[in-house]
Structures are given as structure tokens and as C-alpha cells.
Amino acid sequence: MTxxxxxxxxxxxxxxxxADEADMLxxxxxxxxxxxxxxxxxxxxxxxxxxxxxxxxxxxxxLADLFARNEELTEFLGRGHHAHYVPALVDDLSRxxxxxxxxxxxxxxxxxxxxxxxxxxxxMLVELTGLPVANCSMYDAATALAEAAxxxxxxxxxxxxxxxxxxxxxHEGRLGVLENYLDGADMxxxxxxxxxxxxxxxALSDLVDDETVMVYAESPTVRGVIEERLxxxxxxxxxxxxxxxxxxxxxxxxxxxxxxxxxADVVVGEAGALGIGSAYGMGLGxxxxxxxxxxxxxxxxxxxxxxxxxxxxxxxxxxxxxxxIRKERAxxxxxxxxxxxxxxxAMHIAWLGPDRLVDVAKDAVxxxxxxxxxxxxxxxxxxxxxDRHHFREFVAYTDQPAPAITNDLAGRGFAVHALxxxxxxxxxxxxxxxxxxxxxxAFEEVA
Amino acid sequence: MNFDxxxxxxxxxxEPLLSExxxxxxxxxADGVLPDDLTRDELTLPGLSEPxxxxxxxxxxxMNYSVELGPYPLGSCTMKxxxxxxxxxxxxxxxxxxxxxxxxxxQGTLGLLHGLQEYLATIGGMDAVTLQPPxxxxxxxxxxxxxxxxxxxxDDDRSEIIIPASAHGTNFASAAMAGYDVVELPSDEEGRxxxxxxxxxxxxxxxxxxxxxxxxxxxxxRDIVEISEMVHEAGGLLYYDGANFNALLGxxxxxxxxxxxxxxxxHKTFATPHGGGGPGAGPVGVVEELAEYLPSPMVRExxxxxxxxxxxxxxxxVHGFAGNWLVLVKAYAYIARLGDEGLADASAxxxxxxxxxxxxxxxxxxxxxxxxxxxxxxxxxxxxDVAKRMxxxxxxxxxTKWPELVSQAMLTEPTEVEDKASLDDLAHAFNAxxxxxxxxxxxxxxxxxxxxIDQVSAARNPRLSWQSLEADEE
Numbered sequence: 037m038t039x040x041x042x043x044x045x046x047x048x049x050x051x052x053x054x055a056d057e058a059d060m061l062x063x064x065x066x067x068x069x070x071x072x073x074x075x076x077x078x079x080x081x082x083x084x085x086x087x088x089x090x091x092x093x094x095x096x097x098x099l100a101d102l103f104a105r106n107e108e109l110t111e112f113l114g115r116g117h118h119a120h121y122v123p124a125l126v127d128d129l130s131r132x133x134x135x136x137x138x139x140x141x142x143x144x145x146x147x148x149x150x151x152x153x154x155x156x157x158x159x160m161l162v163e164l165t166g167l168p169v170a171n172c173s174m175y176d177a178a179t180a181l182a183e184a185a186x187x188x189x190x191x192x193x194x195x196x197x198x199x200x201x202x203x204x205x206x207h208e209g210r211l212g213v214l215e216n217y218l219d220g221a222d223m224x225x226x227x228x229x230x231x232x233x234x235x236x237x238x239a240l241s242d243l244v245d246d247e248t249v250m251v252y253a254e255s256p257t258v259r260g261v262i263e264e265r266l267x268x269x270x271x272x273x274x275x276x277x278x279x280x281x282x283x284x285x286x287x288x289x290x291x292x293x294x295x296x297x298x299x300a301d302v303v304v305g306e307a308g309a310l311g312i313g314s315a316y317g318m319g320l321g322x323x324x325x326x327x328x329x330x331x332x333x334x335x336x337x338x339x340x341x342x343x344x345x346x347x348x349x350x351x352x353x354x355x356x357x358x359x360x361i362r363k364e365r366a367x368x369x370x371x372x373x374x375x376x377x378x379x380x381x382a383m384h385i386a387w388l389g390p391d392r393l394v395d396v397a398k399d400a401v402x403x404x405x406x407x408x409x410x411x412x413x414x415x416x417x418x419x420x421x422x423d424r425h426h427f428r429e430f431v432a433y434t435d436q437p438a439p440a441i442t443n444d445l446a447g448r449g450f451a452v453h454a455l456x457x458x459x460x461x462x463x464x465x466x467x468x469x470x471x472x473x474x475x476x477x478a479f480e481e482v483a
Numbered sequence: 484m485n486f487d488x489x490x491x492x493x494x495x496x497x498e499p500l501l502s503e504x505x506x507x508x509x510x511x512x513a514d515g516v517l518p519d520d521l522t523r524d525e526l527t528l529p530g531l532s533e534p535x536x537x538x539x540x541x542x543x544x545x546m547n548y549s550v551e552l553g554p555y556p557l558g559s560c561t562m563k564x565x566x567x568x569x570x571x572x573x574x575x576x577x578x579x580x581x582x583x584x585x586x587x588x589x590q591g592t593l594g595l596l597h598g599l600q601e602y603l604a605t606i607g608g609m610d611a612v613t614l615q616p617p618x619x620x621x622x623x624x625x626x627x628x629x630x631x632x633x634x635x636x637x638d639d640d641r642s643e644i645i646i647p648a649s650a651h652g653t654n655f656a657s658a659a660m661a662g663y664d665v666v667e668l669p670s671d672e673e674g675r676x677x678x679x680x681x682x683x684x685x686x687x688x689x690x691x692x693x694x695x696x697x698x699x700x701x702x703x704x705r706d707i708v709e710i711s712e713m714v715h716e717a718g719g720l721l722y723y724d725g726a727n728f729n730a731l732l733g734x735x736x737x738x739x740x741x742x743x744x745x746x747x748x749x750h751k752t753f754a755t756p757h758g759g760g761g762p763g764a765g766p767v768g769v770v771e772e773l774a775e776y777l778p779s780p781m782v783r784e785x786x787x788x789x790x791x792x793x794x795x796x797x798x799x800x801v802h803g804f805a806g807n808w809l810v811l812v813k814a815y816a817y818i819a820r821l822g823d824e825g826l827a828d829a830s831a832x833x834x835x836x837x838x839x840x841x842x843x844x845x846x847x848x849x850x851x852x853x854x855x856x857x858x859x860x861x862x863x864x865x866x867x868d869v870a871k872r873m874x875x876x877x878x879x880x881x882x883t884k885w886p887e888l889v890s891q892a893m894l895t896e897p898t899e900v901e902d903k904a905s906l907d908d909l910a911h912a913f914n915a916x917x918x919x920x921x922x923x924x925x926x927x928x929x930x931x932x933x934x935x936i937d938q939v940s941a942a943r944n945p946r947l948s949w950q951s952l953e954a955d956e957e
Contacts, residue, residue, distance in 0.1 A: 050828055051901075056903040057835065060906075092568050103575045117804060127574070148933050347497060349933040
């Protein structure tokens, strides 16, 4: 349809010509499209939204102007959302429309490409965790943790209680999501104490009992501490017939002890650290577990089968666990997931390969240690606060009020996190290590 | 149109796995970095060069169908064209910020989120919108938690959610996750909510009724005002599943129909890419009375600029941070691009296309009149077989065997982006496949990267990683 001035009105993505539209209406047997809307008069909307259509060029400009209102800061921020350098290959190939604009692989014969990518993603997670089953994505680490707790509860129906134990230092977002997921299952959350930034194993041991269905620990923790006693934590959980759920991320997993070797029954966490960079908290949840829990796994699984010519072929499998078949008895309500982010993460891992992936992880340890030492040299700063090994990030004590420090640093072009009145948290990866000298210099001015 | 999919060699029809091309084991030597007992001994992953990877993923892409290759008429999935430019604007480096940044330093990001909250509220007739849920099902879950918080705040203990049998399976799963019992509602002879059955199902235990409108047969629930009054009179809330909202843009708003809570599938209605199964985004809109329960954070505009805040009686969080940001940017850009006229036209053309396609196919289409999708039946022919045969005619087939209300259902949603010629091709694929021999149907497809895949053996003998394949070979 065109307006008097020849400008097309209506959706720029509806391709109909006036002649086609007339033919189609004729074939349907109505005079106008409006005749096709079977909506009672009393609920018809006959007002306007007041949203002006905008040309692509103008809109591109106005969005660029809007985003330009974000201050350009070099971010030394982490706490569950980490930005490593994303190679151009990932942007380029993941945006191929055959991947980007496809749907869930309900017709596997015509979706072998994406299914294979997801199968390879699952395989990479199996390698990184040492656990034999990995699904092909959750929304983020928080929802993955919550699903792990629900899985533990289903498996431990005989337990006298329904308690999940989590560290007192847990990201508020993860705790918040966990609370919401557990509420409907009549489960409860207990917090165990930390000692010098790591699990207080003795205190945990006193807290785990027959009412506990799952013990959750993280390494690295939200404050960047690498746990040294994971196997002991796993033993405590298992002695009480509880599951041991370990939270981590794909970069850390490439360097730290394999979760399977420390007794983890479930591994959850973030994979988006590789693949999407700083995307305002958008992530990719990982979920890996033991073979015997296979039919309790939430989300989608890609498996291998054969086609009619006996050739290897991929398909979604074990779908009888899912909501579209099991409805309210499904293992989870997750349907749309983060498949495309999983594809990007798989590409990023493959691009790095095992050598460079381990190097990225080592840099995350070395850079954090070096930066902490340099900040520690500044008068009025103690870093790291915890006498532990750190991964990517650490907490520093500042004599000056922390909010004032972060504010002053922002004025000098840097973003760090104020944890409380006198503690800040700093995160460094290979992606921002080049700016470490400048950060230290700025810190000297403001501390 | 006749779409042949890539098969790279007749001797070796598949693209090898990365691990088959190269599998590299490296010893993890952490000397001077971490004590040995804190690190793993070795790591095995593919170690390929960038050109090798570029070919691998390009080949795999050529073994994958997408909406940019042809029609993708999966019912209730709204697979419409995703504009290229929304992808570009989402990639603006200034938009890539960390969620721990202070409000003052990310006014652009918060401005877009606030703008999208307002857009969606207006389009849905709602008073307030959260953008946090990362998918439609997550939106359902958040919406039901909001309903639960509302009832609990009134000391009104209710245990049931009513859901029509034809609803999306996620409705049932989300209600159950929130701790509710599900009461399944049969449809009437015309495929709509059976008012008498609803009357019988409603009680003082009813926390909410979840409805899709138009429903999964593409039928508008004409009695929606009466339904709304019945639910509200019993003290329940009305929940709108936004999966089929593409049919109503600019013509009817859930808020005006009496819905108290709704989720928007922005990856459907507002044309953000589905990414092979995600990410999506499932913003939730509510009426004023429920706004205080929305998840935290929300964004509001103050004299000093945009700021994030926690609603008074917030349910807390349904995502670790603020949801699927990149998807939200694309939805915002799409809505701003189309504006009032474009959004209304999208619905008009979606409805026209569905009705035209239905008029051109030889399969019976029970019920009606329908909006943006219809459930044809393949009668005594197996719908899944007809679908596989349609692949040979170069199109993606519709959703099959769902909703169960129609036997051998082929739920078809062409969306507004197909032109008449493309719809004629789709109709041809339907008709030709439907008329083909039993043998042709049972042996289809033949022009795809894989022939008919044995799904039973995949489930019976789960092999879910390349490690499991290697174990099998040993």
C-alpha cells in the first residue's frame, strides 16, 4: 500500500503489492482485510499508540545517539558477568542467517548444521567438567543453579527436608532467582559461612544434615577466590546423601580441577564469558551432570542417531522430559533457551583451542595477582583482602569510602565495583589488562 | 522454488565433527600460577586454525534451514523475517556495558530499556512492564509468581491455575513450578473455551486463568469479556500468553480485554531472531494493581535521568541480571522502525496470509474463522509424514500433531513476510505432499542433508557427546 506521496505505509517487511492483496482477498472471499478480524466490537482497539514509524537511517542515528549517552569507561567489573575478548570470527559466522534466523530443530533433517554445533557444544562442556551429560543451554548461571536445586529435590524425595545450602557470599542475582524457583517446590535455602573468602568447611559440615538435598559451592567465588577444598565439600555433601553442585565458568574450568574429580554431581555456571562479552548481564547457563541423572536434566539435549541411509545424524532427543510433552510433569518449563549464545561460545572455545584457552585462564590468575600487588603498594589500600588464590578478580580494602573511590575512578575513565563502605572489587582479564597501568595510576590519585 | 540442502560428499554426507578433524590434548602446566593440586592435569579440545573453523561453521550453516532461505510456517512460533539492521544496532560498541555499571554512567542503556517498557505497555494496554524474563516461559513463570504474590498479600490462599487443554505446554510447566495445581479446561465444539466447563472449573481456589488469544487454533476467544468477568468475580486473575499476539497488533489489546498479566514473546511478535532455539525475551506487563510486585530492577525516568529501582513488593528476580539485553535492543528497534502503521499492517498481512493460504490448500481446515494461523488436518494420512515430504518441495513444514484438538494437525502460521508467490509455493508443497504415495511420504525427505532420522534409537541409546561416540567405537 502506498500513500499519496508514493511513500510506502505499513510494515516495511510485508511484501504485498496492491494487486496481490486484491487477488488474495478475492480468493478468501472478503472485501477487506478488516473483515478477517473476528474481534468483538467492545474489545476492538481504535486508538493510536503514538509511535511514529522511523526510517532505517534515521533510527540507526537516533540509537547511536542514545547509546552515546553511555559514558566510555574501561570496565574492571566482574561478579558473574565477565568479558573476555570475542574474536571477529564469532561475530561473523554466528550472524550467518542460516544460524541466526533458524528455529528450534523440530525437523532435524533440515537442521543438521545447528544440531551438530550444539552437539559439539555439549561435548566441550563434557570435556571441561568431566561429567558425561551436558545440556545445550540454560538462560544464565542463576537459572541453571535454580534448576540444579529442583533436580536435587526430585532425586532426593525421600529426604526429610528440602534444604539447599549456599555460601554466604553468593551473587544477589543468583540468590534471588534461587529463592523464586524454590518457593513453588516448598524448598528452603540455608547459608553457610565463609572464612577468609572461602568455604568454612567445618561450619558447613555442622550444617549439612538429612534435610539437605544439595550443597552448592563456587570456584571461583563471586569474590574471585579459588576454593582449595572442593573435594572435602563434596565428601560432606555425599556423606549426608546430598548432591554436590559446583558453580564455575568455562574459562576457569579449563584450568582448575575437573569438577568430576572433586565429586561434583552437577556443574552449573556461566559460559557467556566466552562468546558474547559485555552484554548487560545477558549470559549463557551451563548445566552438566552424571549419567544416572540423565532423565531428570532440564532443557534440551542433542543426540546422535542414524538416518535412513545409516549415516550419522543429529536430533533433539529425550524430549519426553520436556514441557511440550509432559506439561506440568516436565523436568522444567524451559523451552526457548540460549542456543545461539551456545553456538557463539562453542565457536569461541574452538577458536582459542586448548592451549590458548588455558593461557587465557592463567592470565586471569596472574593478572589479578599482579594488579592486587600493585594496588597493595598504594597507601590506604590493602589488596587482596583475602589471603587466597584468585581468579580474575579480588576484593581490596580502601581507607577512603569505597563509593567515593568508584566515583572518582569513573571520573578518570574506569569502572570498578563498590562492595560496601570500604571494600571495592576489581576484575581483570586479558581483555582489559592493557589498561592496568592507567588504572593503578588513577588509583594512586584517588586512594 | 526448490531448495536442495548441502551434502558435502556422497561418500561422506556429513561435515566431520571438530574432534574428528583435530583433537588436541594439552598438559595443563600451572607452575608459578597455581599449586598443582588446584589445577587439572590435561585438557582435550579441538585445536584447529581459524580458516579451518571458518569452513567448518560455514559448511554447517549450509546444512541448516532458516527464515532467510524460505518460508518457515511453524504454527505458534511466528518465524518471520528478522531485519538486518536491528542486528547492527544491537552490536553498537557503546551499548556493550557491564550490568554493575552505575546508573549515571549508562543513561543510554537505561533510556532504551525505559523506552521499551513504555512501548510494550502501550501496545499491550498494560500499565507497567518488566523486561527481565529471558524467554516466554520465563515470562509465564514470572507472571504467575506475580499473581501468587498478589493473592498472598491479600491473605487469599489459592491453589489452582486453569489452563485450556490446547495451551502451550510451557503454561502447565510454569504453573506447576510456581507450586500450583493445574486444572485443564476442555474446548467447546467450535474450538474455543467451553464456557460451561469454565464455570465448573472456577472456584475460590482459582488463582488465575491462562489464555492464549487468539488461541492455538488461530481462533479469537469471542467471549473474552464474559470469561474475564467470570474469573474476576471469583477473585482470580487473567493471564495472557503472548505467543499469538502477532495477530492483534493495533487491533486489540490484552489490557482492554480484561487481562491482568501478560507476557510478550518479543522474538516472535517483534521479529528478533530465534537463534536456533534462543535467546528470546519474555517481558511481562501488568495492570496498575500488580505493578508493585514486578521483578527488580525496573527502570524509571526522574528529573535527574533514568534510574533502576526495586518495586515496593517485588517478587525479586527471575534472571541473574537484567535479562537478554541484545534481544531487547532488537525488539526496541523493530517497534520504532514500524510505528503505529507498521505494527497494524504486520497483523493485517499476517491474518490475510493465513486465510489466503488456508483457502489454497486441499487439506481440510476445521473450525474458523482464524487469524494468523490455522490447524489443517491431514486426515487419514500421517501429519509427520506429510511434513517430511514437504521438505522435498523446498519449504519448512508446519508444526505437526499439535494442538491435539485436531487429529493429525498441521498448525500453520505463514506470517506477514510471505508474498503471494511464496504462499502459492507453500500451498503447492502442502497439496503435492498430501497427494503423494504412501511410499513417497514414508521415505521422505531426500533433498536434505540427512534422510529420515531414527528418533527412537536416539532416545533408546543416548549418545550426547563426541566422547560417548568414541567410547562406543572402543
